[in-house]
Amino acid sequence: MLNRRRLVVFLSLTTLLLLSSFSLTLCKKSSQNDNDDDEDLSFLEEPEDASTSHQAHANLPDLDQFGDDEEEDDDGDDFGDFSGFDPHSDEEFKEPEVDEKDVVVLKERNFTTVIENNRFVMVEFYAPWCGHCQALAPEYAAAATELKNDGVVLAKVDASQENELAHEYDVQGFPTVYFFIDGVHKPYNGQRTKDGLVTWIKKKIGPGVYNITTLDDAERILTSETKVVLGFLDSLVGSESDELAAASKLEDGVNFYQTVIPNVAKLFHIDPNAKRPALVLLKKEEEKLNHFDGQFVKAAIADFVSSNKLPLVTTFTRETGPVIFESPIKKQLLLFVTSNDTENFIPVFQEAAKLFKGKLIFVHVQLDNEDVGKPVADYFGISGNAPKVLAFTGNDDGRKFLLGGEVTVDNIKAFGEDFLENKLKPFLKSDPLPESNDGDVKIVVGNSFDDIVLDESKDVLLEIYAPWCGHCQALEPTYNKLAKHLRSIDSIVIAKMDGTTNEHPRAKSDGFPTLLFYPAGKKSSDPITVDVDRTVVAFYKFLKKHASIPFQLTKPTSTSKTDDSGSSDIKQSESSSTDVKDEL
Ligand SMILES: *[C@@H]1O[C@H](CO)[C@@H](O)[C@H](O)[C@H]1NC(C)=O
Ligand SMILES: *[C@@H]1O[C@H](CO)[C@@H](O)[C@H](O)[C@H]1NC(C)=O
Ligand SMILES: *[C@@H]1O[C@H](CO)[C@@H](O)[C@H](O)[C@H]1NC(C)=O
Helix, strand or coil, X not given: XXXXXXXHXXXXXXXXXXXXXCCCCCEECCCCCCCXXXXXXXXXXXXXXXXXXXXXXXXXXXXXXXXXXXXXXXXXXXHHHXXXXXXXXXXXXXXXXXXXXXXXXXXXXXXXXXXXXXXXXXXXXXXXXXXXXXXXXXXXXXXXXXXXXXXXXXXXXXXXXXXXXXXXCCCCEECEEXXXXXXXXXXXXXCCCHHHHHHHHHHHHCCCEEECCCXXXXXXXXXXXXXXXXXXXXXXXXXXXXXXXXXXXXCCCCEEEEECCHHHHHHCCCCCCCCCCEEEEEECCCCCEEECCCCCCHHHHHHHHHHHCCCCEEECCCCHHHHHHHCCCCXXXXXXXXHXXXXXXXXXHHHHXXXXXXXXXXXXXXXXXXXXXXXXXXXXXXXXXXXXXXXECCCCCCCEEECCCCCCHHHHHHHHHHHXXXXXXXXXXXXXXXXXXXXXXXXXXXXXXXXXXXXXXCEEEEEEECCCCHHHHHHHHHHHHXXXXXXXXXXXXXXXXXXXXXXXXXXXXXXXXXXXXXXXXXXXXXXXXXXXXXXXXXXXXXXXXXXXXXXXXXXXXXXXXXXXXXXXXXXXXXXXXXXXXXXX
């Protein structure tokens, strides 16, 4: 359970943005141990059970754990747009025609030997049913062939067979790729193309920093490369060169050079009489030059390069997405504009960006780009065509704030400063407040969450659902019945929130439906996850046990009625609630 929860959280934040429609995509790892800590395992024996098919999923790609109703859904909810994100969408069982003669197959028993006997080994953990792995296979095989004379082994492990290896290397999704140098492994998160793999690996195994000894070399490099670092040193060997080489190993996307020749330095816009060591990062964009003025040690150099390698404003694309989110600068300002407005607002945004170099990343999202911009806008809850600026704290805590006024340099400047000083009020995705809200089940939206759910005087049970989610629909009659029974209890609120169009930092869902309980008087603590059978009786018992304010259903008839409906619900209930969840 825990593993899966961690995985889902990971997927919902990082994946949605980074990995969804973009080049890096993971297949979800079906955890096979989901049911281990459930008390009642009897449902495992029922063949038709939802959680059984879930288990089988690891090996049978056509078994759909989500049920049929969601498959047919195309009502344009947020997540439906992330078609590339759906781990099932490309899981047809193709037998790829790939010449993998240079890819080494590793098993439990020969894994260690191969790692120990080879200085450089890349290992891909894959699953046969995983579409993203199939897409990687030809690229991976071609990279293996290209690199075999460089002393690099490219290997693969079928993680659906080698469970222990997958566990040992903490494989959470497919493909997971590691690069081992002298037995020490680091993840590979670069592009899943032959060229991406080869460039990245060559950097890892190469000298790190290359010499420029002639003006011709310098000219050639300046014309052929879009982003370079040059160190202007007193000597091509020694500690400064070593620091530079070490920094280069920490930085994947930029090539590092060194020179001792003043005229070469000059071509790279370093004053030939400058005090050495000097270092510059050159980009073929506006704001081309960044001169380093820190201490000449690897960490500072790598940090400098990594912080400055992005342009003033980066347009969000499949390629730049990962680079944006891997930057050591986590805080971002995103400008959402349609192509019509780009010409007017990009210069404004660029102007503002100059004021925050090294502190904030400025990202341009093309609102009317269906492929990338639109899904990103939906994810952040940005609607309409008007230009908007949003501040985002990055994937780790994921708070966001919306610029209220017009998009001008002054407003962005003030907004950016407030953002850096944590003075802004978060922006929540929210439906409009419902016109009436006096049903048994209270409707919660992002903007009413504080008032309803965080009301200290109420014990609140909240269901976070998705309109398209089959398990949510199945739960609805039970949930309504429960709310009806408890309507007379003033201290208890039974509520629901559409998790696709509303959000709140205190409402973390790990799939749909998620049931959370917020006891009265304890609203600043985390809510209790409701992990009980989805029956009226079970919910009722849960509330009895956890409610801060004791309550009593007075009418004896209604009590016995609760029991009746409860037991029939138990019969209808297909399995323990913990596994009956539509995930994303
Ligand atoms: C590892 O063992 C498997 C199964 O015996 C074999 O197919 C594979 O070629 C071996 N790999 C190496 C590098 O020896
Ligand atoms: C750069 O020059 C130094 C000194 O001649 C030499 O030791 C080093 O191997 C050279 N580096 C490369 C990558 O050629
Ligand atoms: C852009 O402008 C053109 C012409 O004024 C208009 O037809 C089009 O709908 C606009 N597009 C957007 C996305 O606003």
